[in-house]
Amino acid sequence: MKIVSHCLKIAAGDKADDGLSLSRSDGLLWYKDVGKHSAGEFSMAVVQANYQMEDGCQIESGSLSSDEDVDAMNGTFVGIYDGHGGAEAARFITANLFLNLKEIVSEHKGISVDVLRKAFSTTEEGFLSLVREKWKRLPQLASVGSCCLIGVIFAGTLYVANVGDSRLVLGRLGGDGRGTIAVQMTTDHNVSDEAVRNELMSLHPHDSQIVVLKHNVWRVKGLIQISRSIGDAYLKDSQFNQEPLLAKFRLPQPFYKPVLSSDPSIITHKLSPREQFMIFASDGLWEHLSNQEAVDIVRFNPRAGIARRLIKHALMVAAKKREMRYSDLKKIGRGIRRHFHDDISVIVIFFDHLLITAAKCSFFLPEAPLIL
Template sequence: MLSELMNFLKACWRPSSSERYVHTGSDAAGRQDGLLWYKDIGQHMNGDFSMAVVQANNLLEDQSQVESGSLSSQESGPYGTFVGIYDGHGGPETSRYINDHLFPHLKRFTSEQQSMSVDVIRKAFQATEEGFLSLVTKQWPMKPQIAAVGSCCLVGVICGGTLYIANLGDSRAVLGRLVKATGEVLSVQLSAEHNASIESVRQELHSLHPDDPQIVVLKHNVWRVKGIIQVSRSIGDVYLKRAEFNREPLYAKFRLRDTFRRPILSAEPSIHVHQLQPHDQFIIFASDGLWEHFSNQEAVDIIQNHPRNGSARRLVKAALQEAAKKREMRYSDLKKIDRGVRRHFHDDITVIVVFLDTNLVSRASSVRGPTVSVRGGGVNLRANSLAPCATPTELGAIQERKEGSGLILLCTL
């Protein structure tokens, strides 16, 4: 049965030789190996970092970045490290928008307040949400489906020995902490998740919408907000926040039957502040594509038991091996499956591992360090080329809503 499915899927997507992808040269800006992009090691103000992204969708919906240096629009600082992982759904537009605008907003608000704070981060999230809403409003007449595109948003900021973690959705940040008495490195989850599969999230939704008994619905054994989407907080998903976008010309299958008075989803991040300690070894930032295969401790163990170089790529590869095992296939066969078709086997997966050097972390935020700006890569389509399988925002025929179940696949044959 599996072999027949594989043959059908391969027939659906046969890229030309000009669309095959190989390694690039230097690792300075990362390397490409098929659908895997990676940067094995780099330096930020507070230590080393490693990044990796594997693409599953036709258009990469995960976006990510590491920024190190000034966290303000003024060169006088403060200085530190910014990490962002943006896991899109319904299309790549929102995650790309966040990748372009969230960090500049953060720098602007840091400059205004002349320091890093929870308030600065919250304002940066709010400005990004409002900016994307303005974009949707402008594009609505020509491209109404953009109202149904959204993204999770996980951010980490290290500044002056303090770690700020802000999150919308179900990406996750996990700290690896050394226990000196035993030599073990234990996992500590730093981010709060907003997924309807979590009972406290369902309770929160019921308390916010007491007049709506259908605010969360169990559908195909998965809890979903309004029976549509698993995450309860995001950037974008405007049609679930503004009733004026829950109408034609948005496709009927995406619209809610009933109108609503208050936003169904929220863009208010959960923010956690942690004072970094000498026994804090590293932080794993990852989209939920990783966490569906590993527990927090399993991921920490993989990082701890191997060299720093290539840490993120090692985690992504381990996740792909698990995905292959679950489908009773070989990892080598999974690697041969192209984007779009690959989404039947695993999600886009983004991992950033940030290692912490105690001496660098403890220095003042006024001390200037190396300037770094790296964005996670993916496979780029050639100009004027069509993706072989339709994406939700292009044809409106399917919409992936973090359901964890199989997708309907439309192919251009």
């Protein structure tokens, strides 16, 4: 199957580049209203708030193996990468994670929890090598990181791996066959959650400052809210927690084990006909919409443009919180916009269960190219 790629890679002030034609509305919002993937349709959108766009997102539909002779490995890959401290980590993940996954799938002749974990560790090692290489010239790269949420649909099974607080929510038909229930499929690795704080404290029993309440916000070492990420070398290796790194990132004492982890939470889930769609989104969406609110918006509106509609609803809530109109919020430029909302990336995946059933039954047979 031909690989069909949809990636939003946006630099500050630049147009989106996904290899296809993307639309743009208020100057900071890019979207593809509807497209096809191996198991149905999708909609994707991203809105910029920071001076530099720090999010990345992608869909890859086609072969999940780098071995061209393996026709069986056809599926869909979805990624949401919510960067912080800069755009470099999210861009690195966009450029490398899927390729790493394909290589490892080829080596292991299939997809598994171990394959996903290895894809994350290989990507992490690659970015830390880049930090090491540029340390003297660009020490600030050590303070750049990214959340990373991926989903793989293959042979009727959903594989999900996550570090950070981007979230995957499933829209599932209720037991009475009427309503659609929101089912959160991922864990938010954010220390605002008591369970995440407890996990960190159990891993660092001799560090009374491993989590600190600062200005009514819990932070790891008083610096960052997430407990897992790709990058953030300054909290994973003490060699990057010293000059010439900026003083505001440096810890007063050296550490002897990584403060943050790049080990993803992973689940596998057999898809059933009750499951209608999935919403992958960075935490900027979930800051303003509950899981059920987002699912209801998808359920009661047309598929085309639904990712853009979700972002619009989130921004309307953000504007209302500041007692302003959505139309006025749209006029605010990047950078200043960050005071009202975060960069937000959304991908909505719809299921065609006939395609999923066919994939379960015949994924060992070559298929015709998928062309949008």
